[in-house]
Amino acid sequence: MIFHIVSGACGFVGRHTVKQLLKRTTDYIIMIDDLSVGTHPSTWLPEFSSKKLKDVEIIGKEERLFYWQADFRKFLRKIQENSNWLMDEYGLNVEIGDAFHFAAIVGGRAKIEGDPMAVALDLSIDAEFFNWIAKAKPHRVLYPSSSAAYPISMQTENENAALKESDINIDGYTFGMPDLTYGWTKMTGEFLAKIAARHYGIPIVCIRPFSGYGEDQDLSYPVPAIARRAAKKEDPFEVWGSGKQGRDFVHIDDIMDCMFLAMDKISDGTAINIGSGKLTSFLDLIKLFSRFAEYTPIIKPLLDKPVGVHSRYCDMNFVKERLGWLPKISLEDGMKRVYDAALENLKREK
Numbered sequence: 001m002i003f004h005i006v007s008g009a010c011g012f013v014g015r016h017t018v019k020q021l022l023k024r025t026t027d028y029i030i031m032i033d034d035l036s037v038g039t040h041p042s043t044w045l046p047e048f049s050s051k052k053l054k055d056v057e058i059i060g061k062e063e064r065l066f067y068w069q070a071d072f073r074k075f076l077r078k079i080q081e082n083s084n085w086l087m088d089e090y091g092l093n094v095e096i097g098d099a100f101h102f103a104a105i106v107g108g109r110a111k112i113e114g115d116p117m118a119v120a121l122d123l124s125i126d127a128e129f130f131n132w133i134a135k136a137k138p139h140r141v142l143y144p145s146s147s148a149a150y151p152i153s154m155q156t157e158n159e160n161a162a163l164k165e166s167d168i169n170i171d172g173y174t175f176g177m178p179d180l181t182y183g184w185t186k187m188t189g190e191f192l193a194k195i196a197a198r199h200y201g202i203p204i205v206c207i208r209p210f211s212g213y214g215e216d217q218d219l220s221y222p223v224p225a226i227a228r229r230a231a232k233k234e235d236p237f238e239v240w241g242s243g244k245q246g247r248d249f250v251h252i253d254d255i256m257d258c259m260f261l262a263m264d265k266i267s268d269g270t271a272i273n274i275g276s277g278k279l280t281s282f283l284d285l286i287k288l289f290s291r292f293a294e295y296t297p298i299i300k301p302l303l304d305k306p307v308g309v310h311s312r313y314c315d316m317n318f319v320k321e322r323l324g325w326l327p328k329i330s331l332e333d334g335m336k337r338v339y340d341a342a343l344e345n346l347k348r349e350k
C-alpha cells in the first residue's frame with residue numbers, strides 16, 4: 001500500500017496538500033503535526049469522521065488518512081529505530097510514496113524577527129528529515145524553501161530587482177545573506193536537497209513560495225488580518241511600518257498547482273520560484289481591501305513594528321520556460337476570496 005507522507009499536515013500549506021492528495025490520488029496519506037500552530041483535521045476536513053488505532057487517528061469514510069499528533073522528529077526516530085515499526089505497531093504494510101515536508105516553525109514577521117533562535121529549530125527538523133529520506137528513499141520529495149533564502153541586499157528600497165532562481169546558485173558559489181535564521185535554514189535545506197539528489201539518487205524539488213495567502217490562513221499573517229480589519233471597517237487603519245514595503249502575493253491554489261507540476265518535472269533538487277512576479281505594497285493591499293469594504297480609512301503607520309525587507313518579488317521566467325506555468329489567480333480575485341471569507345467569519349461570530 002502506497003502512503004504519502006505529509007509533515008506539518010495541519011498547517012496552512014500542509015492542509016491544502018492533504019486535500020489535493022485526496023483529490024489527485026487514490027493512495028493513503030500519513031499526516032504528522034504536533035499542532036503547535038496547525039489545527040486538528042476536524043476543523044478543516046469536510047465531513048470529518050475518525051476512529052482510533054492506538055495513538056493514530058484514521059480519518060474519513062474511505063480511511064485513507066492516518067494522523068499522528070506528534071513532533072515529526074519523534075515519528076522519524078521511531079521509523080528509523082525499527083524499519084518495521086508501522087507493521088509491528090499498527091499492522092500497516094507501508095510503501096513510502098511521496099514525502100512533503102511542511103513541519104517547520106514559521107510564524108509571521110513578528111516570529112522571524114522576534115524569536116530567531118526558535119526558528120533555528122527548523123535546522124534540527126530538516127536535518128532529521130533529510131537523514132531519513134536518504135535511507136527510506138521515498139518515490140519523490142518536496143522541500144519547501146522560501147523567498148527568504150534570497151540575499152536581503154537585493155531587496156532594499158534602492159535596489160530591488162525581481163528575484164531570479166539564479167540569484168542563489170549553490171554550485172556556482174553565488175549567494176548572499178538570507179533573511180535571518182529562517183532564510184539560512186532554507187538555504188541549508190536547499191543545499192541538503194542537492195546532496196539528496198546527487199549522492200542518494202532521491203528525486204527532489206525545492207520550491208520558493210513568495211507570500212502565500214488564502215482564505216484559511218492563520219490571522220498572524222498580514223493578508224487575512226488586513227482582510228478582517230477591513231471587513232470590520234477599521235478606521236484609522238493600522239499598518240506595520242510605513243506600509244510602503246512590498247511583497248509578491250500568490251494564492252495557495254496557485255502554489256498547489258505549481259508544486260505538483262514541479263514534482264512531475266524536476267527531480268535534481270532544483271529550486272523554483274512560486275509567485276505572481278508583481279510587487280504589491282501593504283498600502284496598496286489596504287486600498288484594495290477598503291475598496292471591497294466600500295470605505296476610505298485614514299492610514300495609521302505603526303513605525304515600531306517589524307517590517308522585514310523593503311521589496312521582495314520574483315521573476316517567473318524560469319518557471320514559465322521550464323514548466324510552462326504561470327499563476328492563474330489575479331491579486332484582485334484572490335484577495336476578494338479572502339475578503340469574502342473574512343466577512344463570513346465575522347457574521348458567524350455574531
Ligand SMILES: NC(=O)c1ccc[n+]([C@@H]2O[C@H](COP(=O)([O-])OP(=O)(O)OC[C@H]3O[C@@H](n4cnc5c(N)ncnc54)[C@H](O)[C@@H]3O)[C@@H](O)[C@H]2O)c1
Binds near residue numbers: 010039103105147
Ligand atoms: N505559507 C507560505 O507562503 C510559505 C512561503 C514560503 C515557504 N513556506 C514554507 O512552507 C512550509 C509550511 O508553511 P505554512 O505556511 O504551512 O506554515 P504553518 O505554520 O501554517 O505550518 C507548519 C505546521 O508544522 C507544524 N509543526 C511545527 N513544528 C513541528 C514539529 N516539530 N513536528 C510536527 N509538526 C510541526 C505546525 O503545527 C504547523 O501546523 C514551511 O516550511 C514554510 O517555511 C511557506
